[in-house]
Amino acid sequence: MTHAEEIMRAVAMLVKSGRTSFSRKNVRDQLGLNRKEWVYCYGPIFQGMREQPGKAPRVDERFKGVFRRVRYGRYVLTPKGEQLAREFVC
Secondary structure: OOOHHHHHHHHHHHHHHOOOOHHHHHHHHHOOOOOHHHHHHHHHHHHOOOOOOOOOOOEEEEEEEEEEEEEEOOEOHHHHHHHHHHHHOO
């Protein structure tokens, strides 16, 4: 499983548990990662999955634009993200 897939699965589980918005830390905790692993391996991928990724690394087209920032540090799924999350919920 790629990092983008792992992130998407973690977000899908958070949303399934009733969260309407989530933070990077929520995702990191769901994945069971320490801060260093998140910052160096997963954080840039998460950034690339946002609607406005800035200078983040490229991610597979399937995972682009699945999160939208609603305020500082808080994100929600876009309609594309909601559809994709359904595929990742066990």
